Amino acid sequence: MPYVPATSYDKDLKIWSGDEIKEYFAPNLSIGEIIFHEMRRHPKLIAQISTTEETILTREELHSNAMRVASYMRSKGLLQSDIVGIIARNTTHIAAVAYGCFFNGIAFHSLNIAYDRGTIEKLFSITRPRIIFCDGDEYEKVREATQDLENVEIVTMRNHPEGGSTPILQILSSSIEDNFLPVRLEQGIDQTLAILCSSGTTGTPKAVTLTNSRKILAGCHSLTTSDVQYTHSGLDWISGVLTTITSGVYSTTRIITDNVYDPVYVLRLIEDRKITWTLQAPSHMAMMVNCPEFESTDFSSIRYFLFGGGRASVETQKLIRSRLSSDGLIFMYGLTELGAMATMNVHFDDKPNSVGRLLSGLKAKIVSEEGESLGPDELGEVCIRNGQHWAGYFGNQQETRKIRDPQMWFHTGDLGYMDYDGFLYIVERKKDMLKYQSIMYYPNDIETIISKMPEVAEVCVFGVWDEVNGDEAVAAVVKRQGKELKAQDIVDYVRDHTEAKYKQLNGGAIIMEELKRSPNGKTNRMATKEYFLNIKGRQ
Numbered sequence: 144m145p146y147v148p149a150t151s152y153d154k155d156l157k158i159w160s161g162d163e164i165k166e167y168f169a170p171n172l173s174i175g176e177i178i179f180h181e182m183r184r185h186p187k188l189i190a191q192i193s194t195t196e197e198t199i200l201t202r203e204e205l206h207s208n209a210m211r212v213a214s215y216m217r218s219k220g221l222l223q224s225d226i227v228g229i230i231a232r233n234t235t236h237i238a239a240v241a242y243g244c245f246f247n248g249i250a251f252h253s254l255n256i257a258y259d260r261g262t263i264e265k266l267f268s269i270t271r272p273r274i275i276f277c278d279g280d281e282y283e284k285v286r287e288a289t290q291d292l293e294n295v296e297i298v299t300m301r302n303h304p305e306g307g308s309t310p311i312l313q314i315l316s317s318s319i320e321d322n323f324l325p326v327r328l329e330q331g332i333d334q335t336l337a338i339l340c341s342s343g344t345t346g347t348p349k350a351v352t353l354t355n356s357r358k359i360l361a362g363c364h365s366l367t368t369s370d371v372q373y374t375h376s377g378l379d380w381i382s383g384v385l386t387t388i389t390s391g392v393y394s395t396t397r398i399i400t401d402n403v404y405d406p407v408y409v410l411r412l413i414e415d416r417k418i419t420w421t422l423q424a425p426s427h428m429a430m431m432v433n434c435p436e437f438e439s440t441d442f443s444s445i446r447y448f449l450f451g452g453g454r455a456s457v458e459t460q461k462l463i464r465s466r467l468s469s470d471g472l473i474f475m476y477g478l479t480e481l482g483a484m485a486t487m488n489v490h491f492d493d494k495p496n497s498v499g500r501l502l503s504g505l506k507a508k509i510v511s512e513e514g515e516s517l518g519p520d521e522l523g524e525v526c527i528r529n530g531q532h533w534a535g536y537f538g539n540q541q542e543t544r545k546i547r548d549p550q551m552w553f554h555t556g557d558l559g560y561m562d563y564d565g566f567l568y569i570v571e572r573k574k575d576m577l578k579y580q581s582i583m584y585y586p587n588d589i590e591t592i593i594s595k596m597p598e599v600a601e602v603c604v605f606g607v608w609d610e611v612n613g614d615e616a617v618a619a620v621v622k623r624q625g626k627e628l629k630a631q632d633i634v635d636y637v638r639d640h641t642e643a644k645y646k647q648l649n650g651g652a653i654i655m656e657e658l659k660r661s662p663n664g665k666t667n668r669m670a671t672k673e674y675f676l677n678i679k680g681r682q
Contacts, residue, residue, distance in 0.1 A: 147489055148161055148162065148362075148486070148487055148499065148500040148501060148502050148503065149161070149162045149500065149565075150162075150500040150501050150565030150566075151565070152519075152561075152565060154518070156508075156516065157508060157509075157516035157517060157518055158506055158507070158508045158516070159501060159506065159507045159508070159561055159565055160501065160505070160506045160507075161500070161501035161502050161503045161504060161505045161506070162503045163503060163504070164357075164358075164503045164504040165503065166357070167357075167360070167364055168357070170332075170357070171331070171332075173245070173248065173325070173327075173328045173332065173334075173355050174245050174336055174355055174357075174359070174388060174392075175242070175244075175245030175247070175248065175325045175326075176325045176327075177391075177392055178242055178245060178246075178388070178391035178392055179206075179242075179245075179246055179324075179325045181391065181392055181393075181394060182202045182203075182205065182206040182209075182242075182391060182394075183206065184394065185202050185368060185394045186201065186202055186203035186206070187201055187202070187203065188201065188202050188368060188394055188396070189201055189202075189396045190202040190204070190205040190238075190390070190394075190396065190397065191205060191235075191238060191390075191396070191397045191398075191399060192396065192397070192398050192399070192416070193233075193234070193235050193398075193399050193400070193401070194398060194399075194400055194412060194416070195399075195400045195401050195402050196234060196235050196301075196401065198235045200235070202394065205238060205239060205242070206242075207319070208236060208239035209238075209239045209242035209243045209246060210243070210246065210319045210320075210323050211239075211243075211314060211315050211316075211317055211318075211319055212239050212240055212242075212243030212244075212314055212315070213242075213243035213244075213246040213247045213320075213323070213325075214317065214318065214319050214320040214323060215243075215314045215317055216243060216244075216247055216249065216274065217247065217320060218317075218320075219273070219274070219296070221247065221249055221273055221274070222249075223247070223248040223249055223326065223328070223329050223334070225249055225272075225273045226249070226250055226251070226252050226270045226271065226272045226273065226338070227240075227244050227249055227250070227251040227252070227272055227273065227274050227275070227276070228251070228252050228253075228254070228267055228270070228272030228274065228275035228276065228277075228289075228295075229241075229251050229252070229253040229254070229275070229276050229277070229378055229379070230253070230254040230255070230256055230258070230263065230275065230276075230278075230281055230285060230379075231256065231276055231277050231278050231281075231300050231377070231378075232256060232278055232300075232377060232401040233375075233377050233383070233399040233400060233401050234278065234300045234301055234399075234401050235399075236300060236311050236315065237276070237300060237377075237378065238387055238390075238391075238397075238399075239315070240276050240300075240311075241378055241384075241387050242387075242391060244337075245325070245336070246325040246326070247325075247326055248325075248326045248327075248328045248329065248334060248355075250334075250335040250336060250337055250338055250352070251337050251338065251378070252266070252267070252270040252272055252337075252338040252339075252350060252537075253337065253338070253339055253340075253377070253378040253379040253384075254266055254267075254340060254379055255340065255377075255379045255380075255662035256278070256280075256281055256377075256379075256662075257662040258662065259284075260284050260287055260288045261288075262347060262348070263284065263285060263288035263289070264288040264289070264291075265347050266340065266347070266348065266350060267288065267289055267292065268291070268292070269350050269537055269538040269539075270338060270350055270537055270538070271292055272292075272295065273294070273295065273296070274295070274296045274297075274298060275289065275295060275296070275297050275298070276298045276299075276300060276311070277297060277298075277299060277300065278299065278300050278301055278302060279299045279300075279301055279302030279303050279304050279308070280302055282297065282299055282304050282307070282308055283304070285297060286307065296309060297309070298310070298311055298314065299311065328355060331355075332354070332355050332356055332357070332531075333354060333355070333531075333532035334354075334355045335352045335353065335354065335355065335534050336353045336354060336355040336356075336359075336482070337352075337353045337378075337384055338350050338351065338352050338353070338537055339351050339353065339379060339380065339381060339384070339479050340379060341479065341536075349536045349539060349542055350536055350537035350538065350539070351479045351480055351536060351537075352533065352535060352536070352537055353381075353384070353479075353482040354482050354531055354532055354533055354534070356482060356483070356531050358481075358482065358483040358502075358504060358529060358531065359384075359385060359388060359482055359483045360388070360389065360392060361483055361484060361502040361503060361504070362475075362484055362487050362502055363385075363389045363393070365447075366389055366393035366395055366420065367393065367394075367395070368393070368394045368395065369419070370393070370395040370396070370419045370420050370446070371395065371396045371397075371398060371416060371417055371418050371419050371420070371444070372386055372389070372390055372395045372396070372397045372398065372418070372419075372420045372421070372422075373386075373397070373398040373399075373409075373412060373413075373416070373418045373421045373422075374386045374421065374422040374423070375400065375404050375409070375423075375424075375427065375664075376422070376424075376664070379662075380664075381477070381479050381482070382422045382424075382451070382452070385422070385483075386422060395420070398412060398416050398418065400412070404427055404430070404664070406427065406430040406431040406433075406434050406436075406437075407434055407436050409427070409431065410431065410434070410436050410437060410440040411436075411440075413440060413441075413442060413444070413445065414440050414441045414442075414444075417444040418444055418445060419444055419445060419446045419447070420445075420446060420447045420449070421445065421447070421448055421449065422449045422450070422451075423448070423449070423450045424450065424451075424452050424453065424664040424665065425451075425452065425453040425454060425455035425459070425666075426453065426601065426658070426660060426664055426665065426666055427664065428450055428455050428459050428460075428463060429455070429456075429459055429600050429601040429621070430600075430601075430657075431463075432459055432462045432463065432600070433600040433601075433621070433623050433624050434624060435624055435625070437462075437466070438466075440466070442466040442467050442468065443468040445467055445468070445469075445471055446469060446471050447471045447473060448463060448467060448471050448472050448473065449473045449475055450472075450473075450474060450475065451474065451475035451476060451477065451484070452664070452665055453665050453666060454569070454587070454590075455474075456590075456591075456595075456602075457495050457496065457594070458594055458595065458597075459594075459600075460472060460474075460491065460495065464491065470489075470491070472491055473487055473488065473489055473499075474487070474488040474491075474497070474498050474499060475487050475488075475498070475499070476498035476499065476567065476569060478527075478553065478555055480533065480546060480547070480553055481527060481529055481553060482533075483502070483529070484502055485501065485502065485505055485507070485527050486498045486499040486500055486501055486502065486567050487499045487500070487502060488500075488566070490566070494562075494564075494566045496568060497562070497566040497567060497568050498566075498567050498568070498569055499566060499567065500565050500566055500567070501565070501567070504529065504530065505527060505528065505529050506527070506528040506529075506530070507525065507526065507527050507528070507561065507567065508526050508528075508552070509521060509522070509523040509524070509525060509526070509559065509560055509561060510523050510524050510526055510554075511523045511524075517560075519560070519561055519562055519563045520560055520561075520562055520563065521560055522558060522559070522560045522570060523558065523559075523560070524554060524555065524556070524557065524558060524559075524573060525555045525557045525558070525559045525567065525569065526552040526553060526554055526555065527552070527553045527555060528550075528551055528552045528553065529551075529553075530551065533547065535547070556572055556573050556574065557569050557570075557571070557572055557573070558570045558571050558572070558573055558576075570585060570587060571585035571586065571587045575587075575668065577606040577613075577614035577616070578613045578614055579606075579612055579613050579614055579615065579616070579644075579645035579649070580612050580644075580645060582645045584616075584643075584645055584646055586603075586604035586605060586606070586616070586668070587604075588646055589604045589616050589618065589637060589641075589646055589648070590602050590603070590604045590618075592636070592637055592640050592641060592646075593618055593620065593633060593636065593637060595640075596628075596632075596633070596636055597623070597626070598622050598623055598626040598627070598628040598632075599620055599621075599622060599623065599628070600621045600622060600623045600624075601620070601621040601658055601666070602618055602619070602620050602621075603618070603619045603620075603658050603666050603668055603671045604616055604617065604618050604619075604648075605617055605619070605668050605669075605671065605672040605675075606650070606672075607650040607672070607675070607676070609649075609650075612649065615649035615650035616646070616647065616648050616649055616650055617648065617650035617651055617652065617653070617672070617675055618633055618634075618637070618648050618651075618652040618653070619652070619653050619655050619658060619671045619674075619675060620633055620652060620653070620654055620655065621654075621655055621656065621657060621658060622654060628654060629654070630651065630652040630653055630654055631652075633648065633652040634647075634648045634651060634652050653675050653678065655671075655674070658671050659671040659673075659674055
């Protein structure tokens with residue numbers, strides 16, 4: 144059975160609280176220390192299988208590789224205050240790099256491989272990594288982006304260029320330090336574990352620090368050595384870091400791939416590799432249910448099908464649930480800045496649109512525009528408090544103060560409400576709010592209507608400015624495989640299913656093969672809007 148969170152409510156303070164934290168490991172141990180000792184307990188179990196590179200590593204082999212990486216960093220004089228850069232796919236030895244960093248108490252700063260040279264240069268100029276691990280495919284881009292940094296060593300994970308980089312196999316053939324042990328953290332569990340990037344849909348992404356806290360394990364304690372985990376995310380995304388850590392802590396087998404997301408390939412993995420635990424992006428779920436192979440795939444091995452990072456339509460959720468042999472579909476909500484999940488919904492039948500209840504050790508409140516706490520069923524900004532240290536956005540205290548107030552509440556920027564049963568509902572991002580003829584509305588109001596059309600696989604609604612009306616809604620839609628759908632059909636459907644003039648598709652609709660996405664897989668509303676405007680401008 145999955146962990147079932149409980150939530151209590153203080154009606155005087157108008158604050159919701161998760162249940163008390165249960166410690167599964169000694170509270171003074173770092174993530175690196177836990178993984179180090181757990182990997183030694185099950186040396187012969189298979190730790191990782193790369194189905195694209197066709198490699199298999201036992202826990203003993205992966206543990207040895209991680210110690211070699213950590214020993215190499217120590218031989219280079221890296222300290223706990225230094226940063227390691229990562230911009231790489233899920234290749235065979237990238238987990239050893241992550242674990243090596245954990246063993247040394249050195250935070251890695253992980254970037255998405257799709258970032259251009261300018262973005263890489265800006266981000267790495269903030270954290271100034273001493274060593275950067277990347278694929279040979281990105282070597283030239285990374286080298287050019289970091290040429291102004293002093294004494295940066297670039298290690299390539301595969302496709303090694305001739306000269307200039309250190310091949311990872313050279314490090315993995317080096318010796319392990321005598322009597323190797325993971326370090327004790329100089330700042331305890333308050334020390335930064337890793338640095339990821341914000342979604343970056345507007346401007347340069349921010350460098351988000353993750354604290355070396357046990358909360359990243361919340362909701363995953365039911366994993367065992369018999370579990371087989373898979374997520375497409377790499378170390379540049381919190382779901383990839385979560386899977387890397389939980390596989391090390393709970394001695395699971397992890398399946399990795401380094402290819403572009405392919406729903407047919409993933410369906411084959413689920414069936415052939417008997418995946419028991421998978422963490423998917425909503426956009427990937429929509430692609431999955433939209434391919435013909437979905438109906439014939441055997442999902443019987445799946446115990447936990449988790450998703451988060453955005454909204455999946457209820458119809459998509461129902462289709463996924465219909466293929467599972469047990470009720471294992473779990474909607475998660477959180478933000479990278481928390482370094483963990485905030486809520487989980489394991490009550491789909493009762494609360495199909497909710498992101499669930501708070502996990503242990505967390506508090507939440509809903510605040511109005513004036514900053515006042517609101518009660519059940521009242522709409523406002525969702526604020527989360529985890530009670531732990533956070534180093535903020537690396538090198539950017541101004542933005543840090545914007546998202547976290549002096550009372551340690553994270554202001555998520557999401558509009559939502561808590562119902563009387565303590566279930567959280569996310570309505571929309573504050574910044575996505577639109578205004579038509581002075582009436583405020585949310586793209587999700589219209590997306591919810593359109594997602595009920597049986598021909599629709601995915602939808603993204605955005606506003607196009609009109610000098611008379613303000614924001615006129617436009618829908619970009621991906622149709623289901625084998626279905627017939629025209630743009631006017633969508634406009635007509637919305638017209639017939641809402642009386643509100645401001646919620647009509649006053650700007651029209653467009654059919655797309657695929658919605659535009661940010662590097663981390665989220666639907667990019669701004670980029671999709673830009674695509675629409677470019678198409679419209681050529682007509």
